Amino acid sequence: MKRDYYEVLGVPKDADLQQVKKSYRKLARELHPDANSSDPNSEEKFKEATEAYEVLSDPEKRSIYDTYGHEGLRRGAGGAGGGFDGFPDFGDIFQSFFGNFAGGSPFGAAQPTGPARGQDIGVEIELTLEEAAFGVERELTFEAYNTCPDCEGAGTTDPSSIKACADCAGRGRVRTVRQTILGQFVQTGTCPRCDGSGKVIESPCKRCRGAGRVYSERTVTVNIPAGINEGQRIRASGNGGAGERGARAGDLYVQVNLAPHPQFQRRDDDILHNVNLTLGQAALGTTLDIPTLDGEQEVVFAPGTQPGEVKILRGKGVPHLHGHGRGNEEVLVNVMVPRNLDDQQRALLQEFEESTGAEHYGDDGEHPDGVLRRLRNLFTG
Ligand SMILES: [Zn+2]
Ligand SMILES: [Zn+2]
Numbered sequence: 001m002k003r004d005y006y007e008v009l010g011v012p013k014d015a016d017l018q019q020v021k022k023s024y025r026k027l028a029r030e031l032h033p034d035a036n037s038s039d040p041n042s043e044e045k046f047k048e049a050t051e052a053y054e055v056l057s058d059p060e061k062r063s064i065y066d067t068y069g070h071e072g073l074r075r076g077a078g079g080a081g082g083g084f085d086g087f088p089d090f091g092d093i094f095q096s097f098f099g100n101f102a103g104g105s106p107f108g109a110a111q112p113t114g115p116a117r118g119q120d121i122g123v124e125i126e127l128t129l130e131e132a133a134f135g136v137e138r139e140l141t142f143e144a145y146n147t148c149p150d151c152e153g154a155g156t157t158d159p160s161s162i163k164a165c166a167d168c169a170g171r172g173r174v175r176t177v178r179q180t181i182l183g184q185f186v187q188t189g190t191c192p193r194c195d196g197s198g199k200v201i202e203s204p205c206k207r208c209r210g211a212g213r214v215y216s217e218r219t220v221t222v223n224i225p226a227g228i229n230e231g232q233r234i235r236a237s238g239n240g241g242a243g244e245r246g247a248r249a250g251d252l253y254v255q256v257n258l259a260p261h262p263q264f265q266r267r268d269d270d271i272l273h274n275v276n277l278t279l280g281q282a283a284l285g286t287t288l289d290i291p292t293l294d295g296e297q298e299v300v301f302a303p304g305t306q307p308g309e310v311k312i313l314r315g316k317g318v319p320h321l322h323g324h325g326r327g328n329e330e331v332l333v334n335v336m337v338p339r340n341l342d343d344q345q346r347a348l349l350q351e352f353e354e355s356t357g358a359e360h361y362g363d364d365g366e367h368p369d370g371v372l373r374r375l376r377n378l379f380t381g
Helices: 006-007 017-031 041-055 058-078 090-102 130-132 281-285 342-356 368-380
Strands: 123-127 136-147 162-164 174-181 185-191 197-200 213-224 233-236 253-258 265-267 272-276 288-291 295-301 308-311 329-335
Touching: 006 017, 006 041, 041 058, 090 342, 123 130, 123 136, 123 272, 130 136, 130 213, 130 253, 213 233, 213 253, 272 281, 272 288, 281 288, 288 308, 295 308
Parallel strands: 123 253, 272 329
Antiparallel strands: 136 213, 162 197, 174 185, 233 253, 265 272, 288 295, 308 329
16 A cells, blocks of 8 residues: 555645645655664655655645555556656655755665766657568657767866865765764765765866767667567667767666557457458358468358357467467458448348248357357456
8 A cells, every 4th residue: 555645755735835844844854764764664754755745735736646646656657657656766856855965866875976877768659550560670669868979978078187185085975074963974975075986077078068978869779579568668788869978878668569550450469450341252152362460361151151250360469578479360250231222232231131040040150149259358358
């Protein structure tokens, strides 16, 4: 069970932004691992508080939460803005809140401090059913931070102008002492002057002003694996935004959408196709070229084929993602009844009708219940 966000932050329902911020700031300090290493749940609690803050400090999310609760946000996150994981990187929020005081991540012991890591980027693409089935190479162009071409990410074109930071003596970390009502509180954090790198640049690169990265257009080629489906994501590691001064790049997330197909519907790795037979074709039997993902295939429909019958074309579906084999194609039969008959046709059909009886429609053929059962099986899988 998720806890109520107001309860998590310990603020009333009508708390204003200042109260929300104040309460979160207080909690975040308490739960910061440097301050509270004895509590094994501090990381979880910190994440919970950060999530609560993220929602309650955003008027739009807060109003969704007030109306629909946690469930509303989950749905909202999927529907709006490309459907990316509802919440941004916790380290980012922490950093935007505390500046560089605590470094990139509050759980920083294992996390390298220093120049900021590049951002993750989300891109949506639309694929045809065939592209999704068999895989495709896509060139994606988007705007992102790229490594500065002038200094190659170093932040300067003159390496001799990189000096040890005086504030932290090149260590990248500084100790801060705070007086709180609970007493003195010593914290080790990233040096704000050098961002933890231990170095300062005296003559920064003119193009990127020392950041080592510039915002510009980027083209990335992404391999979409065979069998990918609607709504799935591909991570292209390291293809997100460039980090500052050579810091690790973010990742690129490619979200797949499928375009509607004129002839097929996809159900997991199976392909569904509808075929129309004339009354005569169904009664007399016929052979037709049926479209598949691999081109047309001859399919025999026996005499007495009934509406609702399903032909299974084994292995003609979508290849299984990261696996062997393929789904099937299911061909659902519809029988068309002729309209606008002329006198002669009506007479022929009349004669035909009088010559047939229950023996032509009964047990040897398809009992209506059987058709219904098969239809049900088809649509419930
Ligand atoms: Zn540069
Ligand atoms: Zn420093």
